[in-house]
Amino acid sequence: GENVEQHPSTLSVQEGDSAVIKCTYSDSASNYFPWYKQELGKGPQLIIDIRSNVGEKKDQRIAVTLNKTAKHFSLHITETQPEDSAVYFCAARGTDSWGKLQFGAGTQVVVTP
């Protein structure tokens, strides 16, 4: 089955700087890659996703890139703000998984003023 590795496990950035989180996946047939943000005491919430027919997607200050050849995808947050502090999870879905997602272990992002 699919295996997703996520790095780093913790990331501390100064407010205004950029943050990058990287994930690798094992199943070359995986075709959907979402990113979830989890604030303290809450459930994860989708912030951006990308499909295998697209190399990059952007939504305001966040962007995701996908390299299918290398089987890795990354989340980029620019101009970080204190409200970006949270745990971020990447995930991947294989073509035969029919709605199931395999999650990475998560990255704790701390934005310091």
Add this chain to the structure above:
Amino acid sequence: DAEITQSPRHKITETGRQVTLACHQTWNHNNMFWYRQDLGHGLRLIHYSYGVQDTNKGEVSDGYSVSRSNTEDLPLTLESAASSQTSVYFCASSEPGLADSDTQYFGPGTRLTVL
């Protein structure tokens, strides 16, 4: 507004007791999922369902069971609670066939402590 709720939000129980965690969604989604969240492991799938009367085992299903008698609810039962099942549990749902069918919507979680 449609939502997904979990109850209780916090639960303390003893080893060997049966525990049931509730999950209720008003999205009318066919897909429902149960995950456990532990430090260093992210979200691991326990059980999932693609519709009424359908249940399937995930990667960490031992010691857990689910049943799906209607679209809205997927209760998770720990038959005989063990300390290793101390965790935060999340329920999620999604709807196949929609434009955002892969999006899973998560509940607020249940923190379970087994003493």
